[in-house]
Amino acid sequence: MSGAGKAQGAAALRPAPLVTELSEGFWQGVREGRLVIQRCLGCGVLRHYPQPMCPACRSLGFDWAPVSGRGRIYSYTVAHRAFHPAWQAHVPYAIATIELDEGIRMVCDLLGTPPEAVAIDARVEVFFEDLPGQGPMPRFRVVDPAVGESAAARVSETKGSRGRERAGEGTPR
Amino acid sequence: MSARARAAIVGIGQTPFTRGTPHSTLELHLLAGLEALADAGLTAEDVDGVMPNELAGTVAEDFILNLGVPGLAFSSTIRTGGASFASAIQSAALAIEGGVATTVLLVAGRRGYSSQRVSRTSEGAIAPHPVMRQVDEFERPFGNTVASQWFAHAARRHMHEFGTTSEDFGRIAVACRKHANQNPRALMYEKTMTLEQHQASPLIADPLRLLDCSLESDGATAIVMTSLERARDLRKRPVSLLGYGEGHGFPPTSITHKRDMTRIEGLEIAARRAFGRAGLRPSDIDCAQLYDGFTWVVLASLEAVGFCGHGEGGAFVRDGRIELGGALPINTSGGLLSEGHCSGANLVSEAVRQLRREVEPARQVPDCETVLVTAEGDFHEGAAVILGVER
Ligand SMILES: [Zn+2]
Numbered sequence: 001m002s003g004a005g006k007a008q009g010a011a012a013l014r015p016a017p018l019v020t021e022l023s024e025g026f027w028q029g030v031r032e033g034r035l036v037i038q039r040c041l042g043c044g045v046l047r048h049y050p051q052p053m054c055p056a057c058r059s060l061g062f063d064w065a066p067v068s069g070r071g072r073i074y075s076y077t078v079a080h081r082a083f084h085p086a087w088q089a090h091v092p093y094a095i096a097t098i099e100l101d102e103g104i105r106m107v108c109d110l111l112g113t114p115p116e117a118v119a120i121d122a123r124v125e126v127f128f129e130d131l132p133g134q135g136p137m138p139r140f141r142v143v144d145p146a147v148g149e150s151a152a153a154r155v156s157e158t159k160g161s162r163g164r165e166r167a168g169e170g171t172p173r
Numbered sequence: 174m175s176a177r178a179r180a181a182i183v184g185i186g187q188t189p190f191t192r193g194t195p196h197s198t199l200e201l202h203l204l205a206g207l208e209a210l211a212d213a214g215l216t217a218e219d220v221d222g223v224m225p226n227e228l229a230g231t232v233a234e235d236f237i238l239n240l241g242v243p244g245l246a247f248s249s250t251i252r253t254g255g256a257s258f259a260s261a262i263q264s265a266a267l268a269i270e271g272g273v274a275t276t277v278l279l280v281a282g283r284r285g286y287s288s289q290r291v292s293r294t295s296e297g298a299i300a301p302h303p304v305m306r307q308v309d310e311f312e313r314p315f316g317n318t319v320a321s322q323w324f325a326h327a328a329r330r331h332m333h334e335f336g337t338t339s340e341d342f343g344r345i346a347v348a349c350r351k352h353a354n355q356n357p358r359a360l361m362y363e364k365t366m367t368l369e370q371h372q373a374s375p376l377i378a379d380p381l382r383l384l385d386c387s388l389e390s391d392g393a394t395a396i397v398m399t400s401l402e403r404a405r406d407l408r409k410r411p412v413s414l415l416g417y418g419e420g421h422g423f424p425p426t427s428i429t430h431k432r433d434m435t436r437i438e439g440l441e442i443a444a445r446r447a448f449g450r451a452g453l454r455p456s457d458i459d460c461a462q463l464y465d466g467f468t469w470v471v472l473a474s475l476e477a478v479g480f481c482g483h484g485e486g487g488a489f490v491r492d493g494r495i496e497l498g499g500a501l502p503i504n505t506s507g508g509l510l511s512e513g514h515c516s517g518a519n520l521v522s523e524a525v526r527q528l529r530r531e532v533e534p535a536r537q538v539p540d541c542e543t544v545l546v547t548a549e550g551d552f553h554e555g556a557a558v559i560l561g562v563e564r
Contacts, residue, residue, distance in 0.1 A: 077325030078379035097429040109316030
């Protein structure tokens, strides 16, 4: 991390994902404000995290399929201590294991959501955000279950946080 | 049962568990190794197999060079994190049974306090590892940066599905502490713990509290293995290897993606294999040394081994059953939670001491003839060994 990140008053930078050739399609989607998941060309099964071979049909072929970005919290923890300086100012913060409606799991810190609002089975949806040290990243927020999915999507559109184009400039990946 | 066993543990050695040491990791390993050889009545010249531990970063060449091992015939390092040491016992047994090596030295432990403190806030990973590649790309950048957080997801889901409570985790921590309070080797020998203190300890990664986490300690543990036939002529009462097994759940590269994160699938498989090889059942076990990186791992291990059903771990630990004097004493040295974190190797040395009747009388499990040691490493990889003595 840069020396500037350690200067007094400046928060440490979040660690950049270690992008591989295999996962480039996922991150390319993120830079375009789209959530795409590796899909086997042999049998059509979605898989995440990216890997070269499909363990179901042993095909090496894959493409990137768009997914809804909607799902539920499968499990979570609330970090009361930061073990990386980038999260020092955010404790306590929730980290959720999210299960998308397509059955894919992802992990995300829910910095904008108070830990009390985080619960197993709470509905979540994706948005995209430029983060210092990381560039464009997929993020998730809890959708008020009382609002319902379609209304929540409208709220999201109003906030302009879905599908917004992101420049990939300055990304350290 | 011992008719099936062809390998045995004949020596154990251990440096003190400390917070602070003048020794390097390698020096700790060499000191523990020499003690284990002396315990067996053997010398470095007898060693023809070495299994260095992944988490310590030592290599076979270190042992050739420093111990003066003249005829190394076998060396291998298992890469399943905390399960590496118990899995290495399986590999050493195969080398001995296959006639590749006669005398294998296994060493583990690190400077967990002096140079690799997991509690330190840091921008770097503690131990970069190919198995961590997916987590490094898709979890650390999202704030899921350390083991206590990874395991908390599993513990939380277990609570959600089965009504397991933080007090259940606390009863495991307290049992281990009570045992450590009777073990002068334990780092927590003089420090007692009540359930109330456990509940008052700070949350680290909810639901895991500080007292749900294993210790940061310096120290190393070594064992020497040989054939059971040769073991009978050596210095100490042989401890025979009745069964061993390892297991790998799916996917092996993250906890959050496990098909069922409330199970330690790798250990379910490993334990089934170990019991099958030994021709034994969980009810035959006199005491169990269960890998305890976190309290929840112990609870899930009780289920994985089959001491109770899936989801029943909370109820199982509620009545003192797992304490000395109970039906199934566990972690009778205090374990990684209260004796010291020696990458699981100190669970094996404790099993050997129990079987040899070498522990303090207050800690001795009566009529102890069969001991199970389990291990959980990386993302729910598993290993299990069953040790015994002849009547
Ligand atoms: Zn396929």
